[in-house]
Amino acid sequence: MILVTGGAGFIGGNFVLDWLSDAATEGIINLDKLTYAGNLETLDSLKNDSRHIFVHGDIGDKELVSKLLQEYKPRAIVNFAAESHVDRSIHGPAEFVQTNIVGTFNLLECAREYWNSLEGVAKDKFRFHHVSTDEVYGSLTVTDPAFTEKNAYEPNSPYSASKAASDHLVRAWFHTYGFPVVTTNCSNNYGPYHFPEKLIPLVILNALNGKPLPIYGDGQQVRDWLYVGDHCSAIRKVLEAGKLGETYNIGGWNEKANIEVVNAICRILDELKPRVDGKSYAEQITYVKDRPGHDRRYAIDASKVERELGWRPTETFDTGVRKTVQWYLDNPVWIEGVVSGSYRDWLQKQYN
Ligand code: NAD
Ligand code: TYD
Numbered sequence: 001m002i003l004v005t006g007g008a009g010f011i012g013g014n015f016v017l018d019w020l021s022d023a024a025t026e027g028i029i030n031l032d033k034l035t036y037a038g039n040l041e042t043l044d045s046l047k048n049d050s051r052h053i054f055v056h057g058d059i060g061d062k063e064l065v066s067k068l069l070q071e072y073k074p075r076a077i078v079n080f081a082a083e084s085h086v087d088r089s090i091h092g093p094a095e096f097v098q099t100n101i102v103g104t105f106n107l108l109e110c111a112r113e114y115w116n117s118l119e120g121v122a123k124d125k126f127r128f129h130h131v132s133t134d135e136v137y138g139s140l141t142v143t144d145p146a147f148t149e150k151n152a153y154e155p156n157s158p159y160s161a162s163k164a165a166s167d168h169l170v171r172a173w174f175h176t177y178g179f180p181v182v183t184t185n186c187s188n189n190y191g192p193y194h195f196p197e198k199l200i201p202l203v204i205l206n207a208l209n210g211k212p213l214p215i216y217g218d219g220q221q222v223r224d225w226l227y228v229g230d231h232c233s234a235i236r237k238v239l240e241a242g243k244l245g246e247t248y249n250i251g252g253w254n255e256k257a258n259i260e261v262v263n264a265i266c267r268i269l270d271e272l273k274p275r276v277d278g279k280s281y282a283e284q285i286t287y288v289k290d291r292p293g294h295d296r297r298y299a300i301d302a303s304k305v306e307r308e309l310g311w312r313p314t315e316t317f318d319t320g321v322r323k324t325v326q327w328y329l330d331n332p333v334w335i336e337g338v339v340s341g342s343y344r345d346w347l348q349k350q351y352n
Contacts, residue, residue: 001027003074005059005107006081008038010194011131011228015080016043018232020051027051029072031065033058033099036346037084041337042193059103062110069114076127076239077111079104082166085197086135086159087350090292093158100162101169104130108173115179129239130170130183134224134249135160137185139295146224146299149185149247156293167247174245182242184235186250187300190320191228192327195338197346199258200321203265204328205335207281208273213266214351217290219259222297226252227320230313237311248309251300254317259285264317268325288351 002019006012007030016028027050032038034056046052053072057064059081081103083089083096108128115126137147138154155164173179194201203213234250242248256264266281275281305311315323328335 001029001072001074002076002078003029003031003068003072004078004080005031006038006079008032008034008040008042008054009080009084010037011189011231012080013039013042013193014191014228015078015232015235016052017045018229019236020046020049025051026075027053029053029055029068029074031055031057031059031068032081035083036342037195039193039195039338041334059107060098062106065107065110066113069110073122075122075125076129077107078129078131078235078239079107080131082163083159086157087197087291088346089157089159089162091349093162096158096162100159101165104166105169108169108179112173112177112179126180127239128170128173128179128181129235129242130167130181131235132167132183132185133160133163134185134187134251134298134300135295136164136167137298140297140299142222142297144297144299146251146301147185147249148301149249149304156295171245180244182238182244183247184238184250185247185300186231186234187224187226187252187298189226189228189231191324192331193334194228194324196335196343199261200265200324201328203262204269204325205339207266207269207284208328211284212286213262213281213284214286214288215259215262216288217294219262219287220257221294222255222257222299223261224251224298224300225254225256225261225317225320226250226313227315227323230315230320233314234305234311237309238305241309243308248305249300249302250305250311251302252313252315252317252320253302255297255299256317261321264321265325268322272325273329
C-alpha cells in the first residue's frame with residue numbers, strides 16, 4: 001500500500017482517484033483531517049472500493065501516524081496535507097505553521113522511525129514524496145528566467161514561508177539521516193474538485209451565479225497553470241523513478257496573466273452556457289483591492305523532469321480550462337456540497 005496524506009483535498013483527491021482508476025494498482029491509506037478544504041464527496045466513487053482506506057486524522061498526531069505505519073506497512077508516503085490558500089494565510093497564519101511545518105516534521109519523524117524498522121528490499125524501496133509549490137522561490141520580474149530547481153528560496157507569504165520551511169526539513173532529513181525523500185515543486189493547479197476559493201473555480205462559480213469576478217490589483221500578475229491530471233501523472237513518475245534527495249519542478253508551460261485566465265473562462269462560458277441577457281460574462285469582471293505582498297510572477301522551468309524522467313504535461317491551457325469549466329457545469333451536486341455556511345463566511349471576510 002501507499003499512505004497518502006491530504007487525499008480528500010483538491011490535488012490529493014484527484015491523485016487518489018487517478019491512482020485507483022488503475023485496477024492493478026495497490027491500495028491507499030488516506031489520512032486527512034477534513035478541514036474546510038477536505039471533502040469526502042470527492043471520493044464518493046470509492047465507497048465500495050476496499051483498496052481505499054480513509055482515516056480521519058491529523059498528520060501532526062504522532063500516535064495515530066505511527067500506528068498507521070505499523071499496521072499497514074506502506075511502501076511509500078505522498079504528503080499532500082497542508083493549509084494551501086495564500087489569502088487565508090494572510091488572515092490567519094497559525095494553522096499554516098502548525099500543519100505545514102510542525103505537521104510535516106511529525107510525519108517525517110514517524111516515517112523515519114518506521115523506515116528504520118524496515119529491512120532489505122522494503123527499506124531500500126521506501127519513499128517519502130513531499131508535494132510542494134513554486135511559491136517557495138518568491139516572485140519573478142517579467143524578464144526573469146523561469147524558476148529552476150537551483151533558484152534560491154525567497155518565500156513572501158505566510159503560506160509559501162511555511163511550505164519552504166517544510167521543504168527544508170525534508171531536505172535535511174535526507175542529508176542528515178539518509179531518509180529516502182523526493183520533493184516536487186509545482187505551479188498553480190486547476191481542474192475538477194477544486195475548492196472555489198482559488199481563482200479558477202471561484203470565477204466559474206461567481207460567473208454562473210451572476211456575481212462579480214474579483215481581480216486583485218491590475219490583474220497582470222502571472223502564474224503558470226498546470227492541469228491537475230498532469231500533476232498527478234508527474235507525481236507518479238517522480239515517485240517511481242525520481243532520484244533520492246532530488247527536487248523536481250513540475251509545470252504546465254502555460255504562463256498567463258490573471259486577467260487572461262478570467263477572460264478565457266468567460267469566453268468558454270459564453271459558448272457553453274450563455275447568459276440569458278446575451279451579454280458576455282466578462283461584464284462581471286471587477287477590479288478589487290490587491291492582495292498584500294502579492295507576488296508578481298511565477299514561472300516554472302520543468303525541463304529537468306522532462307530530461308531526466310521523460311515527463312511532460314499533456315494538456316494545454318485551452319484544453320485544460322475547457323475540461324474544467326465543463327466539469328463544474330456537469331457537477332452541481334458536488335458544488336452544492338462545498339458552498340456551505342463556512343464558505344459563505346469566507347467570501348464575506350475576504351471580499352466583503
Ligand atoms: P487543499 O487545501 O485542497 O487540500 C489540503 C488537504 O489537506 C485537505 O483535504 C485538508 O483536509 C487536508 N489537511 C489539512 N491539514 C491537515 C492535517 N493537519 N492533517 C491531515 N490532513 C490535513 O490543497 P491542494 O490544493 O490539494 O494542495 C495539496 C498540496 O499541494 C499542498 O501541499 C499544497 O501546498 C501543494 N500545492 C498546491 C498547489 C495548487 O495550486 N493547489 C500548487 C502547488 C503546490
Ligand atoms: P490563487 O488561486 O489564490 O492561487 P495563488 O495565490 O496560490 O497563486 O490566486 C491565483 C492568482 O489570482 C493570484 O495572483 C491571485 C489572483 N486572484 C484574484 O485576482 N482574485 C481572486 O479572487 C483570487 C482568489 C485570486
